[in-house]
Every structure is written in structure tokens, then in C-alpha cells.
Amino acid sequence: MEAKIRLENITHSFKETGLVLNGISLHVNDGEFVSIIGPSGSGKSTIFQTIGGLLKPEGGDIFLEGRRINGETGNISYMPQQASLLPWRTVLNNVLLAQELAGRTDESEVRTWLAKVGLSGYENAYPHQLSGGMKQRVAFIRALLSPQPIMLLDEPFSALDEFTRFDMQKWLLAIWEEKRKSVLFITHNIEEALFLSDRIVLLSPRPAKVIKEFKVPLNRPRTDRLLLDDSFLQLKREIYGAMKEGETHESH
Template sequence: MLELRHVSKSFGNKQVLQEISLHVANGEFVSVIGPSGSGKSTMFSLIGGLLEPDAGEIYLSGENITNKRGFISYMPQQASLFPWRTIIENVLVGQELQGKKDYERAEAMLERAGLGDVIHAYPHELSGGMKQRVAFIRALLSPQSLMLLDEPFSALDEFTRTDMQKWLLSIWEDDEQSILFITHNIDEALFLSDKIIILSVNPAEIKEVIEVPFKRPRDEELLLSEEFLQWKRKIMDVIQY
């Protein structure tokens, strides 16, 4: 589905990304993990078409989308909802930009996501976790088949975060969307993904790609299992090495 081929990017003299090649298959959940400042957000801007790589190409379903916009759907770190729009109007933004609005589907999706009571509320009436849910639904409802999620839960407290991860899986597992997910939280990456890409810093290179063997659907028990902890240790070793 998404393919990066030898993508490099530098700002001035500072090389940020070096020879990044990665692959996200149809319906796959891929996490990119690495320390802050490892150029993860730059990578997203490249895939989103806001920046042009110095070298390399980006393909989506076989089509070259290097430096082209509008091919991916996006969920930022902050919920970034429009304060003057109600929740239902907010989740329809992505569709509006591409032309067609499907009000019924949005309504049904919000119901299913447990947001049925706040369809006509304004964002300021919602808690931080609820706003993130809305932002995720907005990304999911956008017509593009690949979602980029940029550390979406990093601003939430630990309790809300675990809830959100379970909730995200429950919504996403019914769907066919592919996800590329940025995080610096190892637990989060392991719990959610099919594949974890570990980046190094200065410049960011791909250190290792780890296939996560856990079966779906996953639940909270997994977080405390021996197997989970072993994988976590393995990833930490790779990062520290």
C-alpha cells in the first residue's frame, strides 16, 4: 500500500532522514518508534506531501505521490478540532475536502465509537480524551485509505491512554484502513501494531523492523504477559544499542 524508497531529507547542513525505506501493507498497523528529534514528524510531512525529499520516492498503491498532497488522512498530536463546528461537522471535514459528505455514515460511526451523545456538542464541551476520539473518527471517516497518526495519545494521562488504545483497536479492527503510527512509547507500539520500525537519531535511519507476533483481537491482559515483556526488553536493547 504505502512504500518509501530510499527517502532522504536534510535541512541546510543537517541531515534528518537518511535512506528510509519502509512498507505498509493493506490493513496493516505499523508503528514508527524512536527518540524525540529523530525526524518522525519530518517523515510524516514528506508522506503528506508538505515537504519534498532530497532523494527517493514515495508510492501509495503503486502511484508515485512524492510531494503530492491529499492522498493520506491525518490525526495530529493535538486533537485540532475546529471550535466553531459541532462534533459531527468536525468529523466530516476530511470528506468535505475531498468533495463528498456522508452524514449518515458519520453519525453511525460516532454512535459506534460511543460518541453518540455529543454529536451536536462543540469541542470545548469535551474532555481531552473525547476530543482525541473525535479526531481519530475524523481521520477514519476521511476517504483516504491510509491514516497517519502522529503521537495521538502523548498528551493524555496514563489511564486515559490505555483506555484510548483499547478503544482505538476495537474501532480499527472492524475496519480495513492501514495505519502508520508515530510514538515514543514502546508499550503503546507493541500493544497496537503488527510491525514496529525502530529509528535511530541524527540522521534517522531504520535500525530494525520488528514483526509483532501477538494475535488479534488483543486485550489488556497482554500488557502484563511474559511474552509482552520479553518483546519489550528486546526493543529496548535495539534502541540502546
């Protein structure tokens, strides 16, 4: 089966800081949720910028559904750390934006999904009238309903407090289960990656290379109880150990 997106030996460097990506290879299959974990500054966001076409990799290739897309924009939907809603557009029109840019809109579909995520009645509200969690829900639905075949989620819950963050993780999974769009997710948080993902790709400190890949053999749908499950805790220890080992190797 052809992967939805595939990176083959991607390298990139910046004049100021030198090599950032050191031969990154990874893939996301159709309907799969894959997380990237790595230390701060390891190059996770640079990977997203190369996939999105904002940066052209110096070496290697990126394939979307088998087609090479190096340096091309418009192929992915993206949810950043901050919700990035346009303050002059209503909730409804913010969600419609991605569809407008692609040349098709479906207002009834947007209204249905806003209702599913508890935002019925907020269609005509503006971003400044929403809480942080509500803004993130709007941004997620915008990404989910955009026509591109893969979603890139860049630490979308990092600015939220721990309780809101876990609620948002559970909410994201419930919504994602319905549509099963292919997702590549960046996080620093091992628990978050385990709770959400089918696979986890672990990066070394900068310059980033893939240290290890973990399959997450936990059944879906996932619930709160999973966080105390022995298999969950064992996987968490394994990933933490691999991260520490990778950091030690890089420092020598």
C-alpha cells in the same frame, strides 16, 4: 502484493540542522498497523511531512498503491498530537470536514460511528465542551472516515494521562478492527507500539535511519492481559535493547 504505501531510500535535510532522514525505507501493507519508534527529534514527524507532501524529499521515492506521490498533498488522512478540531464547527461537522474536502459526505455514516465511540448525543456539541479523550475520539473518527487509503497517527495520545491513554489504545484497536484501514503510527512508547502494531520500525537518533524492524506475533484482538504476557515482555526487552544499542552506535 503491492504495499499500500512504500518509502524507498528517503533523504531530507534542513538548512539550519543538516541531514534529518538518512535513507529511510519502510512500507505498510493493506490493512496493516505499523508503528515507528525513535528518540525525540530523530525525524519521525519529518517522515510524515514527506508522506503528506508538505515536504518534498531530496532523495528517494514515496509510492501510494504503486503510484509515485513525491510532493503531492491530499493522499493521506492525518491525526496529530492535538485533536485540531475547528472550534466553530460542531462534532458532527468536524468529522464531516474531511469528507467535504473530498467532495462527498455521508452524515448517517458519521452519526453511526459517533454512536459506536460513545459520542451519541454530542453531535451538536462544540470542541470546548468536550474532554481531551472525547476530542481525540472525534479526531480519530474524522481520520478513519476520510476517503484516503492510509492513516498517519502522530503520537495522538501523548497528551493524555496514563489511564486515559491505555483506554484510548484499547478503544482505537476495537474501532480499527472493524475497518482495518492501513495505519502508520508514531510513538515514543514501546508498550504502546507493541500493544497496537503488526510491525514496529525502529529509528536511530538523528539523522534517522532504520535500525531494525520487529514483527509483532501477538494474536488479535488484544486485551489488558497481554501486557503481562511473557512473549510481550520479551519483545519489549528486545526493542529496548536495540534502541540502546542504536543510541550507543550513534554517539561514537
